[in-house]
């Protein structure tokens with residue numbers, strides 16, 4: 001078994017971190033599909049979207065990072081990672097879907113878009129010189145990065161409320177919800193314009209104690225999908 005991908009891709013990092021948690025010996029085959037024709041071809045043969053990560057398990061290729069996470073726990077995880085009860089699985093799966101549909105796109109805009117992306121954007125220097133607070137601007141006029149940071153703060157507050165009640169996102173044990181969303185939190189922890197709320201900070205420290213998180217998430221500089 002192997003995973004095709006680049007170690008700086010957040011979607012690849014999620015998969016590699018889970019592999020370490022499951023104690024599986026699956027190597028990362030580093031590919032650079034932007035610059036290597038050979039790598040691009042290898043991925044195109046395995047994923048119609050020509051994206052990574054792709055897991056190769058014997059004759060089967062599995063693509064989409066969260067599908068790979070689900071596949072790995074279903075095939076190789078114990079009952080803690082893959083409970084028999086469909087409702088119990090839904091408790092972490094809803095976080096995974098929310099992550100891909102709502103949280104990750106906002107983080108991508110907040111951390112990887114420039115303030116000048118928006119037609120009404122002004123430099124942060126110009127903003128501060130006019131003492132223009134985000135509250136004073138209508139959300140329509142707010143530069144897209146600022147708007148994304150606000151959305152990000154809103155999402156973080158909601159996550160924090162959940163973590164006030166339990167140790168991990170979906171239960172008192174680590175689940176795929178923590179793998180999916182926890183992989184993104186390290187980038188936010190390093191972002192100067194955001195402060196992680198207290199329960200998220202506590203949860204982040206729990207994750208930061210895990211060797212797999214340290215190796216795949218913290219030691220690499222994360223990027224989000226192109």
Ligand SMILES: N[C@@H](CCC(=O)N[C@@H](CS)C(=O)NCC(=O)O)C(=O)O
Pocket residue numbers: 009010011012033034050051052053063064065066224225226
């Ligand atoms: N939703 C997909 C996103 C996959 C994706 O966007 N992968 C990026 C790398 S993170 C990619 O292969 N981009 C094409 C490229 O780099 O040319 C997943 O979660 O697996």
